[in-house]
Amino acid sequence: MSLVEKLFGSFSDRELKKINPIAKQVLALEEKYAAMPDADLQAQTAVFKQQLADGKTTDDILPDAFAVCREAAWRVLGMKHFPVQVIGGIALHRGDISEMQTGEGKTLVATLPAYLNALTGEGVHVVTVNDYLAKRDSEWMGVRASLSIRCVRSLLTRPITSRRRWLRSALAWAC
Secondary structure (H helix, E strand, O other): OOHHHHHHOOHHHHHHHHHHHHHHHHHHOHHHHHOOOHHHHHHHHHHHHHHHHOOOOHHHHHHHHHHHHHHHHHHHHOOOOOHHHHHHHHHHHOOOOOOOOOOOOHHHHHHHHHHHHHOOOOOEEEEOOOHHHHHHHHHHOOOOOOOOEEEEOOHHHOOHHHHHHHHOOOEEEEO
C-alpha cells in the first residue's frame, strides 16, 4: 500500500465513502415503507414517476425508490436486500462495477437500479448469461411494482420487429 493510499484510501474506499451515506438513507426508510399497506406501497411507483416528471432526478428519489423496492422484495419474495446489496445497487445505478460471487444475490441487487431507472419510462434492459437464467430471474423477481417486465430469450435470433416490441418494455430481462 502506497503512502497516498494510506493517507487518502484506495479508489474503492473513496467511492464507498460517497455511497455509504446514501445506503444509510435507504435503510433508514425501512420502517416508513414497512408500515404501508400493499396498495399504498404499490402507489409509490406513480408518486416517483410524478416526481421525475416534476423535475426531480433518479438520484433525488433513489433512497425512497430503493426502500420501496426493498420492501416489495420482502413482501413478495421473503427476501430483503442486505446493506451490502443496497451498496451494490447504488454502484450499479451510478454505472460502476459491482463484483459479487455466486450466491451473493446479484439478481436481487439488480432489482434496485432496474426499478429506479425503469421509472423514467426509458426502459431498462437486464442482461443475463443464458435463456434459463433470463426466464427464471424475470419470473423470480416478481418485484414489479406496476412496471411491464418481459423476458427476452434468444434476443438475437428474433426478427427485428419482435425485438423492438420486447425492448420497449419498461424492464426487459434478456440473454
